[in-house]
Amino acid sequence: MQKDKDFSFSISSSSENFISLDQTSSIENFCEIANQLSVLLLCFENVTISERNTLIKNIEGHPYNVFSPSFVYEQLKNKQISNEKIKEGFNKFLITEESKSIIIATRKTLSESTKDKLMHAITKNRKQYEIISVNSDNKDLLKWVAHDRRLDYISIDLRGKPSIIDNALCSLVKQNGKCFEIILSPLLFSDTNKDFSRIVRTGKKIMKLILSYNAPFIFTMCPQTPLQMRTGKQLRYIGELLGVPFNKSKFAVFDYQLSSLVDNTIKLHENYVFEGVKEVSG
Amino acid sequence: MVTIERDRYVVFKILPDDTKTEIVDLKRNIWSMYQRLYGLEGTTDAGLFFEDYNDEKSIGLVRCSSKSLSYLMISIAMITEVDGTEILILPLFVTGLINKAKKYASALVSPNHNVD
Numbered sequence: 001m002q003k004d005k006d007f008s009f010s011i012s013s014s015s016e017n018f019i020s021l022d023q024t025s026s027i028e029n030f031c032e033i034a035n036q037l038s039v040l041l042l043c044f045e046n047v048t049i050s051e052r053n054t055l056i057k058n059i060e061g062h063p064y065n066v067f068s069p070s071f072v073y074e075q076l077k078n079k080q081i082s083n084e085k086i087k088e089g090f091n092k093f094l095i096t097e098e099s100k101s102i103i104i105a106t107r108k109t110l111s112e113s114t115k116d117k118l119m120h121a122i123t124k125n126r127k128q129y130e131i132i133s134v135n136s137d138n139k140d141l142l143k144w145v146a147h148d149r150r151l152d153y154i155s156i157d158l159r160g161k162p163s164i165i166d167n168a169l170c171s172l173v174k175q176n177g178k179c180f181e182i183i184l185s186p187l188l189f190s191d192t193n194k195d196f197s198r199i200v201r202t203g204k205k206i207m208k209l210i211l212s213y214n215a216p217f218i219f220t221m222c223p224q225t226p227l228q229m230r231t232g233k234q235l236r237y238i239g240e241l242l243g244v245p246f247n248k249s250k251f252a253v254f255d256y257q258l259s260s261l262v263d264n265t266i267k268l269h270e271n272y273v274f275e276g277v278k279e280v281s282g
Numbered sequence: 283m284v285t286i287e288r289d290r291y292v293v294f295k296i297l298p299d300d301t302k303t304e305i306v307d308l309k310r311n312i313w314s315m316y317q318r319l320y321g322l323e324g325t326t327d328a329g330l331f332f333e334d335y336n337d338e339k340s341i342g343l344v345r346c347s348s349k350s351l352s353y354l355m356i357s358i359a360m361i362t363e364v365d366g367t368e369i370l371i372l373p374l375f376v377t378g379l380i381n382k383a384k385k386y387a388s389a390l391v392s393p394n395h396n397v398d
Contacts, residue, residue: 036297037372188362193318227297227362227370234359234373241319241356 013095014232015041015257017131017181017220018107018155025225027055028062031102033226035064040094041257043107048128049268052106064100069130069265072103077271087262105261107131109155113138122150130264133181139164146172152260153181153218162205170213179256180210180217184238185228188221203242211248218252288348291333291383293375294358295390296340305335305342307365312344316357328353334384336391341374343387351376 016039019030027044034042044052052068059066069090076089094101108129112118118134118141125132133153134145137160145151146169154173156165165180173180182203190196210217219235221228230238232253239249266272296303309332317325328350335342346354358371375386 033297033370188360196318225368227368229370230359231372234355237352237355238359240352246352 013038013040013091014235014253015039015043016223016229017041017043017153017218017257018045018109018133018183018222019043019229020045020222020224021047022224027104028059029226030223030229031059031062031064031066031104033229034102035062035100037229037231039229039231040101041103041105041254041261043105043131043257043261045107045109047106049106049130050128052104056104064102066102066104069103069105069261070269073262073265073269077269083263083266086266087259090258090262103261105130107133109133109135111135113141115141115144118145122148126150127268130261130268137161137164139166139169142169143172146176146178151178152264153179155181155183156206157183158186158199158203158206160202162202165206165209167209167213170209170215174213174215178216179260180215182207182217182219182239182242182252183222184219184235185222187238187241188228200241207239207242207244211244216251216256217249218256219249287329288378289329289345289380290348290351291377291380292344292346292351292354292358292373293377293383293387293390294342294344294371294373296342297370297372299340301340301367301369302337303340303364303367303369305332305337308332308335308342308371311361311364312354312357312371315360316353319357319360320353324350324353330354333380334387336387339391341387341390343383345380348378 016034019042021044030042056066056068072090072093076086094103106129108125110118110121110132112121113136131152132150133155134151135155135157136142142154142164145154186199190199219239221230221235223229235253236246236249240246313325313330316328316330327347329347331345333343333345355373358373361371363369375383377383
C-alpha cells in the first residue's frame with residue numbers, strides 16, 4: 001500500500017487472515033498452533049466484535065496472551081499521535097519477547113452479485129467487523145469495490161475464472177490502497193492432478209497481472225482446522241508455485257494485514273470523527 | 283571445471299506434538315509430493331536424504347541440494363496429512379553444516395530444552 005511504503009515490520013511475524021470456525025475447532029485450538037507457528041494476528045470469519053470480546057475473556061492460563069486490536073489501540077492512542085507511529089506500536093507490542101501476544105480480529109466476507117445488495121450488506125455489517133472483504137464474480141462490482149473506502153480486500157478464489165481480474169482492476173486497487181486477497185488453500189486440497197494444474201494455471205495468470213501492476217496482495221490459507229495454518233514463510237514458498245518470487249511477497253503475509261487492521265481499529269474507535277480527525281480528551 | 287554442489291540441512295518438527303508418525307510414512311509423503319510437483323527429474327536433482335528422525339519428539343533432519351531448498355520447502359508446506367492423520371510439518375532451522383543441524387536437532391530433543 002502506498003501509505004505504508006516507508007514502514008516495515010519484523011520479517012518472521014505472520015498473520016492468518018481468514019479463519020473459519022467450525023464445530024470441531026475453537027479459538028483456543030487455533031491460538032495454540034498459532035503460538036507455535038509465530039502467527040501473531042488471527043482474523044476470524046463471521047465472528048462479530050462483541051462475540052470476539054466475550055471469547056477472549058474466556059481464554060486464560062496459556063503460555064500466550066490474547067488481545068483485541070481495540071485493547072492495543074487503547075494502550076497506544078495517548079502515547080502515539082500519527083497512524084504510522086500507532087502501527088509501529090502494534091508491531092512492537094506483538095514482538096515483545098517477554099510475553100507472547102496474539103491479536104484476534106474479526107472479519108466478514110461479502111459475496112454479493114449486485115451493487116445494491118452489496119451496499120445493503122456493507123451498511124448492515126460495517127460496524128460489527130474489523131475487516132470487510134468482498135468476493136464476487138461481477139467484474140464491474142469489483143471495480144466499484146476498489147473505490148470504496150469501507151472495504152478492505154478483494155478475495156480471489158483460485159477455482160474461479162481468471163478473467164475477473166483485469167488491468168483496470170489492478171490499477172484501481174493500487175491507486176486506492178486496497179489489497180487482493182489470494183486464498184491458497186485450493187492448492188493444498190485439490191482432488192486430482194488435473195484440478196491442481198488448473199488451479200496453478202489460474203493462479204499464475206492472476207499473479208502475473210497483479211505483479212505487473214505492483215498491486216498489493218496478501219496470502220491466506222483460509223484454514224478450517226488449526227493444522228491447516230501455515231507460517232508466513234511457508235505461505236511465501238507456496239506463493240512461488242503461482243510464480244511470485246519469494247522476495248516479492250515479503251509484505252503479503254503480515255504487513256498489509258496489520259496495516260489494514262490498525263486503520264480500521266482507529267476508524268471504529270469512539271474518538272474517531274473522520275479521516276485525520278479525532279476527538280482528544282482534555 | 284569441477285563444481286561442488288552444496289547441501290542444505292533442514293530441521294523440522296511435526297505438529298501436533300502428540301502425533302506418532304512413522305518415518306517410513308513421512309518419507310513416502312515428502313517424496314511423492316516432491317515428485318508430484320517437480321517430476322522424477324526434479325526429485326533426482328534434489329538429492330533428498332533423511333538423516334535423522336526422533337519418533338518421540340517428532341523432530342527430523344532432511345538433506346537436499348542447495349538449489350532445491352525452496353522446492354523442498356514448498357513440498358513440505360503442501361503436505362496436509364500422513365496416513366490419514368492431519369499433520370503440519372514445520373521447518374525450524376536450515377543450515378549448510380550437518381554438525382550444526384544435528385546439534386540444533388539434539389538440543390530440541392533433549393528433555394531440558396525449551397523449544398520456545
